[in-house]
Amino acid sequence: MKDQPPKNSLRFLRWFCREDYIEELEGDLTELFHRQYNQSPARARLQFTRNVTRYFRPGFIKNFRSNYHPNSIAMFRNYLKAGWRNLTMRKLFSAINITGLSFSVAFCLLLFFYIRHEQSYDTFHVNKDRIFRLEMSNMFPSPDAAKKKSLFSFLNKSDNEKNQLVFPEVVAANMQQTFPEIKNIVRFKDQGEQSLKINNQVYREKHVVLADSNFFTCFSFPLIKGHAATALRSTANVVVSKSLARKYFGNEEAIGKTIALVNHKDQVLMIRNPTWDNDFTKRVRERLNQFEASHPSIVAVSGMNGGLDGSYNTNGFMLNGEQKWLRQLAVDYNYFEMLGLKFVQGRPFSKDIQADTSRTQRPSIVNETLFRMLGKDAQLGVYNDAIRSTIIGVVKDYNFESLSKKIEPQQHVLTTKYEQYFMVKIRAGDIQPTIASLQKEWKQITGDYPFDYKFLDDSIAKLYEADIRWQNIMQSSCFFAIFIACLGLFGLSAINAVNRTKEIGIRKVLGATVKDIVGDLSRSFVLMFIIAIIISTPLAYWLMNEWLQNFAYRIDLSWWIFVIVGAIALSVALLTVSFQAIRAAIANPVNSLVTANDFGIINKVYSEFFPENAPARSVPQVMTFPGGILISVECIALV
Amino acid sequence: MKYHSLGEFEELVLLMVAAFHDEAYGVLILENLEEKLSKKVNISAVHVALKRMEEKGFVKSRFGGITEDRGGRRKRFYVITALGKRVLDSQFELRTGIYNQIPKISFGR
Numbered sequence: 001m002k003d004q005p006p007k008n009s010l011r012f013l014r015w016f017c018r019e020d021y022i023e024e025l026e027g028d029l030t031e032l033f034h035r036q037y038n039q040s041p042a043r044a045r046l047q048f049t050r051n052v053t054r055y056f057r058p059g060f061i062k063n064f065r066s067n068y069h070p071n072s073i074a075m076f077r078n079y080l081k082a083g084w085r086n087l088t089m090r091k092l093f094s095a096i097n098i099t100g101l102s103f104s105v106a107f108c109l110l111l112f113f114y115i116r117h118e119q120s121y122d123t124f125h126v127n128k129d130r131i132f133r134l135e136m137s138n139m140f141p142s143p144d145a146a147k148k149k150s151l152f153s154f155l156n157k158s159d160n161e162k163n164q165l166v167f168p169e170v171v172a173a174n175m176q177q178t179f180p181e182i183k184n185i186v187r188f189k190d191q192g193e194q195s196l197k198i199n200n201q202v203y204r205e206k207h208v209v210l211a212d213s214n215f216f217t218c219f220s221f222p223l224i225k226g227h228a229a230t231a232l233r234s235t236a237n238v239v240v241s242k243s244l245a246r247k248y249f250g251n252e253e254a255i256g257k258t259i260a261l262v263n264h265k266d267q268v269l270m271i272r273n274p275t276w277d278n279d280f281t282k283r284v285r286e287r288l289n290q291f292e293a294s295h296p297s298i299v300a301v302s303g304m305n306g307g308l309d310g311s312y313n314t315n316g317f318m319l320n321g322e323q324k325w326l327r328q329l330a331v332d333y334n335y336f337e338m339l340g341l342k343f344v345q346g347r348p349f350s351k352d353i354q355a356d357t358s359r360t361q362r363p364s365i366v367n368e369t370l371f372r373m374l375g376k377d378a379q380l381g382v383y384n385d386a387i388r389s390t391i392i393g394v395v396k397d398y399n400f401e402s403l404s405k406k407i408e409p410q411q412h413v414l415t416t417k418y419e420q421y422f423m424v425k426i427r428a429g430d431i432q433p434t435i436a437s438l439q440k441e442w443k444q445i446t447g448d449y450p451f452d453y454k455f456l457d458d459s460i461a462k463l464y465e466a467d468i469r470w471q472n473i474m475q476s477s478c479f480f481a482i483f484i485a486c487l488g489l490f491g492l493s494a495i496n497a498v499n500r501t502k503e504i505g506i507r508k509v510l511g512a513t514v515k516d517i518v519g520d521l522s523r524s525f526v527l528m529f530i531i532a533i534i535i536s537t538p539l540a541y542w543l544m545n546e547w548l549q550n551f552a553y554r555i556d557l558s559w560w561i562f563v564i565v566g567a568i569a570l571s572v573a574l575l576t577v578s579f580q581a582i583r584a585a586i587a588n589p590v591n592s593l594v595t596a597n598d599f600g601i602i603n604k605v606y607s608e609f610f611p612e613n614a615p616a617r618s619v620p621q622v623m624t625f626p627g628g629i630l631i632s633v634e635c636i637a638l639v
Numbered sequence: 640m641k642y643h644s645l646g647e648f649e650e651l652v653l654l655m656v657a658a659f660h661d662e663a664y665g666v667l668i669l670e671n672l673e674e675k676l677s678k679k680v681n682i683s684a685v686h687v688a689l690k691r692m693e694e695k696g697f698v699k700s701r702f703g704g705i706t707e708d709r710g711g712r713r714k715r716f717y718v719i720t721a722l723g724k725r726v727l728d729s730q731f732e733l734r735t736g737i738y739n740q741i742p743k744i745s746f747g748r
Contacts, residue, residue: 023712024665025686032682
């Protein structure tokens, strides 16, 4: 339509003009436009545009800065203000609520992040839904395999009833033949810590893993360089992580470099022997013995196979037609003396007795458990057919595993040639310098081999890692539980005290002491507490028993433990409650007695103080006593 | 007395609002002013005056019905308030008061 005002000007007006003005202005301008249009359309259009620009001034331009709904901001601001005033009005309850809430939120977040972390790794494998880990159960049933499963078994990592992950070599090929559904089998062996030779230097690396050639096609570990299909095609190939490549080769190209796996099977400072070489071991021993003689800070040197940290050989033997297992440790002459082990019968290995190295006699020292197990056939100095060995000594049972394990039948044989570990007992106070000079000596004897040692007490502490972790978790959870319970109790008692303020005031007027009132206020909580104890004690007893089942050596749960814990909890609860009660009890009753409208409460307390023959009393309800007196009670009693 | 100040043009518009009681709106005021003053007046000037006086409380307004020739937009009708009327009165008294003080002067023609 031709007789419409210019569109662009109109749009401009609508864009900048205040919303409460636009209707009037647009209407007036349009009306004017129509009137002029009849005379001259062009002029009318020009005039319209010119008029529009005249409105482009502060009074008519809308406020672009604040948004279109200024009311909603005011509303939220008002909410915040009202909320804040509510919080500050009752500071105590606000503090209780906020603290409790923040603790719970913190705990929820902790749990959330923990679970998310647990679910976050290994999710990048393309075939993750189709990859399964094989486990094997009871290939070697060990004596405590029959141990009953309890609620807390998950704590014992190396439990024998757990499935095994180590398979005989033949299983893989056999599985693939038997089950055509299996597309691929990847064998995988964590060698643990190994020695690597790079550029003629020997280093120790914590994780050396052997894997089949299809490892990288089955798992989707992204290769930065090289091809997944061919990376492990030959046994001469090795794939390293980015960080390892950087560590040894820096910014050089790692592909094509040589990393040699140093040929060694394995090795109260335990120094790891780096090789199986007999001559080498003998040489090291001699040097260490010389070193011991020349250093007064070294008390003793001993060697052994397997470690006190739990690695040992498990050997089977037949006893009266039954399969039995024993743990075999290869030790040297000094072992028993160094660790201070006591003998029940017989003697330790001795350098002076030729027969101790006899290959036909095969002398050994057993522990009490094995000696008892062998029964009356076992005699000192007599060749025992069952364990095919001559028992020359019986050592008192000692534990070299976590106390959650029972002491196993144990046999010690003599080794003078190969030793996996050398143990050095160092006098207290000289530890660091002695280790330093040992290291120097070690370098001289062995050349490139790394000096790798650990403290025996550290190794033993490792055995309890799971238990200590559990202890920490329990401690912090207990703290939070008690804290939140106390918060709740505190809040409850505060509400109780507030609700009964007037009653307390009247009681005080009638002569109740602070002690009476505190007792009165705390009584109901003590009752609640007793009920809680009755419920929780059997529950705690049951749970603790379940947990203790994991330990071969355990304490008994006596009744006094529960009494002490209950008493501590009760005193914590009473302390919490009495804080409020005392505060209410010492308050001036005048402040709590406001009007004579509280007549109902007065009657209740009055009848309590005078169960029968209550004295006649008058409570004048006068709105304005002089001097701020709120209530006056007049009693007439027979004295 | 800041809010009771009244400019010359504002006074004219206010007089118009009072004269066309309950019928006064932008275009009507404009046309009558142009007629009375015999000169071109800009519509925006009228609106500015109206808005200022509404803010000062001299006039109040209401919307009328929808009419065809305004592009479907409603008219806003202005009415003078009691305060507005008082301001007009005092303005008038002030002027006539001073005017009456003028002695008879003869400008010989």
